[in-house]
Amino acid sequence: MLILKLFQESNSKEGTSKRKRSKDMRCRKCGQELAEDSVFCSNCGTPVSRKNKGYMIVATIVSLVIIAGIATLYATIHVNTKEQVTTEEKSKTAKKKDNNKKKTKKKEDTKSVKKEDSTSNVYQNNESAKNQPEDTTNSEYIIADSATRLLTDSDIQGLTARELNYAKNEIYARHGRKFDSQELRNYFESKSWYVGKYDGSSFDANYSDQLLSDIEKRNAEFLKDAENRAQNGGYQLDQ
Numbered sequence: 432m433l434i435l436k437l438f439q440e441s442n443s444k445e446g447t448s449k450r451k452r453s454k455d456m457r458c459r460k461c462g463q464e465l466a467e468d469s470v471f472c473s474n475c476g477t478p479v480s481r482k483n484k485g486y487m488i489v490a491t492i493v494s495l496v497i498i499a500g501i502a503t504l505y506a507t508i509h510v511n512t513k514e515q516v517t518t519e520e521k522s523k524t525a526k527k528k529d530n531n532k533k534k535t536k537k538k539e540d541t542k543s544v545k546k547e548d549s550t551s552n553v554y555q556n557n558e559s560a561k562n563q564p565e566d567t568t569n570s571e572y573i574i575a576d577s578a579t580r581l582l583t584d585s586d587i588q589g590l591t592a593r594e595l596n597y598a599k600n601e602i603y604a605r606h607g608r609k610f611d612s613q614e615l616r617n618y619f620e621s622k623s624w625y626v627g628k629y630d631g632s633s634f635d636a637n638y639s640d641q642l643l644s645d646i647e648k649r650n651a652e653f654l655k656d657a658e659n660r661a662q663n664g665g666y667q668l669d670q
Contacts, residue, residue, distance in 0.1 A: 458479070459477065460472065460475050460477040461474050461475040461477070463475065571622045571623065572601060573590070573594055573601060574586060577601070577602055577647070577650045578605060578646065578650075580646065581646055581650060581653075582653055582654070590657075590661075591666075592661040592662035593666045595654050595658040595661055596658050596668070597615075597618060599651055599655055599658065600619075601619070602643070602650060602651050602654075603634065603639075604619045606628075606629075606634075606638070606643065607626055607634075608627070608628075608629055608631060608634040609628070609629060609630050609631055609634070611631055612668040614668045
């Protein structure tokens, strides 16, 4: 509407100007009055110069069209750029969420592996305990763990020569050794874990080295020495 209005005003002004020029149009060289449609002066033959303002209107319209086109192009580029930025932000957000999920899953997998390892260790410990020939109820032993670790002086502090003797022989009793001593037979047969399998002489000759671990052998010697220190010659059985 603005362009049309400008075009109409321009035409109106141009028409007024033409009417005015038609009244006093003269040759610029000799001053001869000229007709409105004259191309050359009838007196001297000089070409008639005509000012045409139509090109200004056309130039104005073209300029406005160019400006409108540039504005439209800018708006389109701006919208596309905004959409591209939004898409990139969404992509970054999606990647960040995906990375967080992967980290969470990795942590859960690590926890799961640790849990499985812990369960496996518990299972192995249980199996190891099952494979032990003795019951680990402390109340039925003088020294319950003499088969699994080396003993120290603190482990036998306060024990009598008799208790040291029983502690030494319970290492053998765990593996099924029978005893000639009635006192030892009575003592070990009162224990729920004891099962006599081998005669004493047969055990000492054929099975002792095979069945006893290095820890058990060293503990047996340690208890024997402590027994002899507690009572000269060691505890006397069946008396």
